[in-house]
Amino acid sequence: MSTAAGGPAGGGIAPTQMIILGAVGGLAGIYLTMLNQAMDTTIFSFLGGIGAIFAAVWGADAVRRVCSYGLGTGVPSIGMVALGMGIVATMFGLTLPEVSGIPTIAGPIISFIVAAIIGLLIGLMSNKILMMNIPIMEKSMVEIAGAGALVMIGLSTAIAGSFDIVAIMPAVVETGFIALVFIGGAMTILHPFNACLGPDEKQDRTLGVAVSKGALIMALAGFASLAVESMDAMSGALTTIVGLVIWVVYFKRFMKHSHRDSYLVTGTGLLPTEEELE
Amino acid sequence: MIDIMTIILITLGGILIGVGVHFIPVGGAPAAMAQATGVGTGTVQLAAGAGLTGLISAGFMYNHLAISGTFTGLDYLMVVASGAVGSMIMITVTMFVGQLVYVYGVGVPPVSAKVKKDPITGDVQDLYVSRGTEGHGVPTVSFVSGTIGGLLGGLGGSMIYVQLMQIVGDPSNSGAVALAGIFATGVFYVNSVLASYNIGGTIEGFHDPKFKRVPKAIVSCLIASLLCAIIAVPIMGGVV
Numbered sequence: 001m002s003t004a005a006g007g008p009a010g011g012g013i014a015p016t017q018m019i020i021l022g023a024v025g026g027l028a029g030i031y032l033t034m035l036n037q038a039m040d041t042t043i044f045s046f047l048g049g050i051g052a053i054f055a056a057v058w059g060a061d062a063v064r065r066v067c068s069y070g071l072g073t074g075v076p077s078i079g080m081v082a083l084g085m086g087i088v089a090t091m092f093g094l095t096l097p098e099v100s101g102i103p104t105i106a107g108p109i110i111s112f113i114v115a116a117i118i119g120l121l122i123g124l125m126s127n128k129i130l131m132m133n134i135p136i137m138e139k140s141m142v143e144i145a146g147a148g149a150l151v152m153i154g155l156s157t158a159i160a161g162s163f164d165i166v167a168i169m170p171a172v173v174e175t176g177f178i179a180l181v182f183i184g185g186a187m188t189i190l191h192p193f194n195a196c197l198g199p200d201e202k203q204d205r206t207l208g209v210a211v212s213k214g215a216l217i218m219a220l221a222g223f224a225s226l227a228v229e230s231m232d233a234m235s236g237a238l239t240t241i242v243g244l245v246i247w248v249v250y251f252k253r254f255m256k257h258s259h260r261d262s263y264l265v266t267g268t269g270l271l272p273t274e275e276e277l278e
Numbered sequence: 279m280i281d282i283m284t285i286i287l288i289t290l291g292g293i294l295i296g297v298g299v300h301f302i303p304v305g306g307a308p309a310a311m312a313q314a315t316g317v318g319t320g321t322v323q324l325a326a327g328a329g330l331t332g333l334i335s336a337g338f339m340y341n342h343l344a345i346s347g348t349f350t351g352l353d354y355l356m357v358v359a360s361g362a363v364g365s366m367i368m369i370t371v372t373m374f375v376g377q378l379v380y381v382y383g384v385g386v387p388p389v390s391a392k393v394k395k396d397p398i399t400g401d402v403q404d405l406y407v408s409r410g411t412e413g414h415g416v417p418t419v420s421f422v423s424g425t426i427g428g429l430l431g432g433l434g435g436s437m438i439y440v441q442l443m444q445i446v447g448d449p450s451n452s453g454a455v456a457l458a459g460i461f462a463t464g465v466f467y468v469n470s471v472l473a474s475y476n477i478g479g480t481i482e483g484f485h486d487p488k489f490k491r492v493p494k495a496i497v498s499c500l501i502a503s504l505l506c507a508i509i510a511v512p513i514m515g516g517v518v
Contacts, residue, residue: 072478074306074320077471084467087460088506095513118505122472125498130476174453178460 012203015065019143022058023112026051026150030108033157042161042231046239049218052154053211053246056188059147060210064193064201066140071132075197078144079190081122083182086148089115094153094165104164111149119145144189151185151214158221158239161231171228180224184217205257212250219243285507287441292469292503294434296495299325299473300488301427302369303420306480308412312384315391315413315420315482317376321474322467325431328369329466332432333459335364336439344449354440361436362429369428373416380415388415392486398422413482423483434469438462445514457514465506469499 013021029051035044059082067075093111097104123141126132134140157163159181160171172178192209193201222240225231259265302324305316317324339360343353380386389406390396391413396403398419407413416424442458443449476495481488 071475073322073471073474077320077322077474080322080326080467081471084464084471087464088468088509091457091461091513092509099512114509118502121505122468122502125472125501126475129494129498130472131494132475132478169453173456173460176456178456182460182463 013061013207015061018058018061022055022061022143022147022150025054026058026147026154027108027112029054030150030154030157030163031105033162034105036161042235043238045158045161045225045231045235046218046222046242048154048157048163049214049221049239049243050154052151052158052185052188052218052221053214055147055150055154056185056214057207057210059144059151059189060192060207061203062140062143062147063189064197064203064206066134066136066144067193067197068201069134069136071134075194076190079186082119082144082148082189083152083186085118085122085145086115086152086185087178087182089118089145089149090152090156093149094163094168098165107163107165108150108153111153112146115145115149116142119143148185148189151188152181155181155185155217155221158218159225159228159231161225161228161235167230171225171230175224175227177221177224180217180220184220188213188217200261202257202261205254205261208250208254208257212247212254215243215246215250217243219247281445281511284441284445284511285504288438288465288507288510289500289503291434291437291441292465292506293496293499294430294437295325295329295466295469296434296473296476296499297492298427298430298432298434299470300477300481300492300495301423301430301484302328302481303373303416303424303483304474304477304479304481308480309414312380312386312414313411314480315389316416316480317373317424321477321481322470324369324372325427325470325474326467327372328365328428329431329435329470330463331368332361332365332428332435333439333462333466336361336432336436337455337459340440340443341449341455344443349444349447357440358433358436361439362432365432365435366425366428369424369431370421373421373424377416377421384414386414388417388420389413390417390419390482390485392482393419397485412480419485420483423485426484431466431470435462435466438465442510442514445511454514461506461510461514465503465510468502468506472498472502 032047090111094107119141123138156172160167192206196206219240222236225236303316304321305314308314309316310318339357387406391407439462446454473495
């Protein structure tokens with residue numbers, strides 16, 4: 001419907017590299033926040049936000065690959081299903097260690113795997129039962145769901161300072177910030193391609209939007225963590241500042257890319273007044 | 279530990295959402311330009327808008343009734359009815375205001391291009407379809423269909439929410455409320471997107487030939503919701 005129908009999307013960075021970048025970068029960002037516990041501080045929480053940005057870029061790339069086939073329902077639908085699966089998988093993965101006695105460190109990995117399984121199932125059903133016949137649907141759904149789960153864990157970690165469910169429950173869930181994480185995370189994944197689609201869509205421009213979008217949500221996560229008791233104000237402010245700096249850099253780059261990809265950029269001046277028209 | 283009945287009811291809620299989406303007259307981008315029958319936005323947005331309103335009204339009713347400590351079968355019915363009515367109000371208001379814009383703003387008569395006569399009022403339809411379009415506005419049959427869609431969606435969403443809340447059984451626990459709410463939202467999105475993939479763009483309501491695809495959506499929503507329910511139930515029991 002609203003997508004640029006017709007064939008797979010090409011681009012500078014190959015899908016395999018994107019997967020490695022997103023999965024490794026995302027998980028690394030999330031696990032590096034364990035420095036908080038190691039050094040008894042909360043200052044490293046912003047690394048969770050950085051991890052979320054890596055995952056968002058991966059998710060946005062998967063969305064642009066699958067949506068270039070034309071879903072018929074608009075791009076936002078696939079982002080919302082990603083985060084719908086992501087939230088269920090995230091909470092399951094982070095809670096399982098608490099319930100079953102597995103080490104807490106396994107939480108994000110479990111979430112990631114569960115999200116991938118749900119994604120695979122939804123992808124299979126879309127092709128086999130609903131007959132969407134998009135060749136890369138299963139693979140893309142696995143990627144999008146996995147990226148969705150990582151974005152949510154990353155942002156939650158940035159707010160709570162730890163991916164332990166004992167910290168996330170009071171800081172992210174009970175405060176209601178989970179709604180921000182949910183819809184904001186979905187935006188980072190669905191918005192870039194929705195904003196840039198068309199025959200002139202370029203990978204670097206679309207993924208630049210994903211970075212700037214992720215950075216904006218990261219800045220908001222920093223604000224949110226100011227309201228969390230277990231976090232000191234410096235950590236929240238640092239998350240916000242890092243997010244805003246990344247946003248400024250990538251938004252400028254997006255403007256540059258938009259000018260590069262357009263045929264002509266010209267000022268039209270103000271609208272003519274009624275006297276001038278006569 | 280895991281209650282089979284809870285899982286069955288959550289799955290049923292998911293199926294109701296998936297079926298409900300098929301009733302909602304979704305016109306997508308063409309309808310935004312008055313070139314297709316229905317409201318001019320995507321399936322997911324419409325279904326989620328109505329569904330989330332249903333969740334809020336169900337949540338309000340649940341909090342009101344369950345805070346006393348007892349939660350009877352009648353209370354259960356009250357909560358899901360409240361959710362259904364909330365969704366119906368949301369979707370009918372959306373359709374009605376959209377209708378005002380189509381009729382008085384764009385200047386087109388509400389008409390369906392899929393049937394020759396409106397199955398409810400019997401009014402002639404095909405004469406009024408503008409050339410080059412697939413109908414416009416929200417004709418009576420689509421309006422009624424959309425209201426049924428809101429009913430089913432709201433019912434399904436609030437069933438999921440109440441079941442999750444009942445696992446904890448403490449409406450004053452804000453963690454449980456937030457978790458149940460966000461889980462219900464997640465399951466809602468998964469099911470409404472699956473349904474919208476089944477529809478593939480636009481649908482006018484239960485009189486649309488695409489409505490015959492419902493069985494496929496029921497199967498997929500059953501599998502997806504079952505998986506979500508199996509995952510959700512232990513978490514609600516374990517975390518709060």
